[in-house]
Amino acid sequence: xxxxxxxxxxxxxxxxxxxxxxxxxxxxxxxxxxxxxxxxxxxxxxxxxxxxxxxxxxxxxxxxxxxxxxxxxxxxxxxxxxxxxxxxxxxxxxxxxxxxxxxxxxxxxxxxxxxxxxxxxxxxxxxxxxxxxxxxxxxxxxxxxxxxxxxxxxxxxxxxxxxxxxxxxxxxxxxxxxxxxxxxxxxxxxxxxxxxxxxxxxxxxxxxxxxxxxxxxxxxxxxxxxxxxxxxxxxxxxxxxxxxxxxxxxxxxxxxxxxxxxxxxxxxxxxxxxxxxxxxxxxxxxxxxxxxxxxxxxxxxxxxxxxxxxxxxxxxxxxx
Ligand code: SAM
Ligand code: SF4
Numbered sequence: 065x066x067x068x069x070x071x072x073x074x075x076x077x078x079x080x081x082x083x084x085x086x087x088x089x090x091x092x093x094x095x096x097x098x099x100x101x102x103x104x105x106x107x108x109x110x111x112x113x114x115x116x117x118x119x120x121x122x123x124x125x126x127x128x129x130x131x132x133x134x135x136x137x138x139x140x141x142x143x144x145x146x147x148x149x150x151x152x153x154x155x156x157x158x159x160x161x162x163x164x165x166x167x168x169x170x171x172x173x174x175x176x177x178x179x180x181x182x183x184x185x186x187x188x189x190x191x192x193x194x195x196x197x198x199x200x201x202x203x204x205x206x207x208x209x210x211x212x213x214x215x216x217x218x219x220x221x222x223x224x225x226x227x228x229x230x231x232x233x234x235x236x237x238x239x240x241x242x243x244x245x246x247x248x249x250x251x252x253x254x255x256x257x258x259x260x261x262x263x264x265x266x267x268x269x270x271x272x273x274x275x276x277x278x279x280x281x282x283x284x285x286x287x288x289x290x291x292x293x294x295x296x297x298x299x300x301x302x303x304x305x306x307x308x309x310x311x312x313x314x315x316x317x318x319x320x321x322x323x324x325x326x327x328x329x330x331x332x333x334x335x336x337x338x339x340x341x342x343x344x345x346x347x348x349x350x351x352x353x354x355x356x357x358x359x360x361x362x363x364x365x366x367x368x369x370x371x372x373x374x375x376x377x378x379x380x381x382x383x384x
Contacts, residue, residue: 065106065113065117065315065316065317066108066113066115066117067117067119067122067317067319068104068105068110068116068117068118068119068136068314068319069119069120069318069319070095070096070101070116070118070119070120070121070123070126070132070321071095071120071121071122071123071125071126071321072087072089072090072120072121072320072321072322073089073122073125073126074120074121074122074125074135074149075122075149075151075152075174076122076149076151076184076187077182077184077185077186077188078173078184079185080186080211080213080256081372082185082275083251089163090322090328092322094322095321095322096162096319096322096323096338096341097338098128098131098132098135099135100323100341101132101135101136102132102135103137103198103341103344104141104323104337104372105136105139105141105342106139107141107353107356107360108317108360109140109141111357111360112141113141113317114141114143115141115143116130116136116141116143116145117143117145117146118133118136118144118145118146119146119147120147120148120321121321121347122149122151122152122273123146123147123148124148124150124151124152124153124156125152128212129156129160130156130160130163133146133160134163135165136164137164140306143167144165144166144258145165145166145167145168145169146160146165146167146168146169146170147168147169147170147171148168148170148171148195149170149171149172149184149192149195150171150195150199151187151191151192151195152195153168153170153194153198153199154194154195154197154225157195157198157201157202160200161202162221164307165203167203167207168174168206168207169206169208169209170192170195170199170206170207170208170209171208171209171210171211172192172210173211173213173216173217174217174220175223175224177189178188179217180192184217185339190379197375200233205232205234205330206233207233207234207235207236207301208227208233208235208236209235209236209238210224210236210238211233211240212237212238212239212254212258212260212263213240214255214256214257214258215255215256216256218258218262218266221237221258221266221267222238222266222269222271225271226271226302228292228293228296228298228300229271229293229295229296229298230296230297230298231297231298232297232298232303233297233298233299234300235298235300235301236288236300236301236302236303237260237263237298237300237301237302237303238255238303238305239259239303239304239305239306239307240253240256240257240258240306241305241306241329241330243329243330252374256375257306257307259304259307259309260289260302260303260304260307260308264301264302267293267300271296272294273292273294274293274300274308275292275293276289276291277290277291277296278290287303287314288301289301289302289303289304290302292350307328311328311368311370312369315363317336317363322338323336323337323338324336324337325337325359325363326363327363327364327366327368328367328368329366330367330368332366332367333363333366334363334366335359335362335366337356337359340355340356340359341356342354370383
């Protein structure tokens with residue numbers, strides 16, 4: 065699976081994601097173009113990568129997003145999905161579906177408008193709700209990503225789980241990861257971590273025992289452990305990256321919006337593809353292929369056995 069960040073910009077400022085000291089965004093000429101993105105994705109597809117995820121920053125702030133999706137769809141992936149904060153989905157959901165997106169995950173960490181605004185640095189929950197409605201309508205279903213943080217939103221876990229009881233949606237609870245210099249990734253970041261086991265207990269205390277589901281029942285569920293409530297319509301996903309790292313089964317590579325191929329969300333090592341792409345216009349495509357093959361092989365070899373406790377790069381620049 066290749067996760068492709070198409071921008072480091074965002075229309076929100078979630079405290080666990082954006083760097084604390086303000087952000088210096090990449091300039092437009094440092095960004096991969098739709099053609100670059102198609103070249104790298106097409107090469108990855110030839111190497112056997114079949115699942116592609118579009119992410120950011122916030123992918124919908126890129127004006128040429130529909131063209132990017134069309135170009136990647138044309139490569140023939142078996143699964144093309146996107147993660148978004150949803151605010152632009154009333155305008156874009158239909159066009160993205162038509163361009164070839166199979167599934168959308170929306171991120172939301174509170175169902176209470178005041179708290180949603182505080183967590184996202186000013187976001188409007190009513191706009192999120194409209195985006196959610198538009199996404200569910202265009203795609204038939206939706207996945208929700210919820211980062212659970214102690215003392216911030218852990219009292220809403222069972223409310224979120226209730227959405228997966230009443231609707232055919234997947235609600236995925238993500239363990240908080242201390243990455244980069246985000247506001248919450250300070251020296252005491254560990255205090256925010258609510259483990260997947262704690263999340264399971266909170267849900268079971270309100271909704272009753274959860275039962276495991278075959279991951280194949282839910283395409284693109286990724287590294288999440290999947291559960292369901294007896295009699296519920298949807299599914300609960302648990303992403304236990306901190307309490308039980310799943311590095312030995314991780315097959316992900318990540319591409320940043322400036323063309324850096326990363327072996328791991330944490331600090332596994334990375335290879336810059338931009339010099340290869342820029343040199344390619346002078347060289348033959350064969351020479352470019354050889355350089356890309358070498359870059360993908362080096363990056364894959366750098367995947368760590370187990371990730372570190374902290375990561376150096378902010379999530380907003382890697383894309384989750
Ligand atoms: N802007 C889009 C969104 O919010 O869905 C896509 C990019 S965002 C970086 C991808 C996912 O990473 C989101 O679900 C977000 O909640 C999650 N995320 C960001 N920072 C995180 C952190 N420190 N720990 C765990 N998850 C994080
Ligand atoms: Fe933006 Fe997504 Fe990061 Fe929030 S989590 S600041 S919406 S990129």
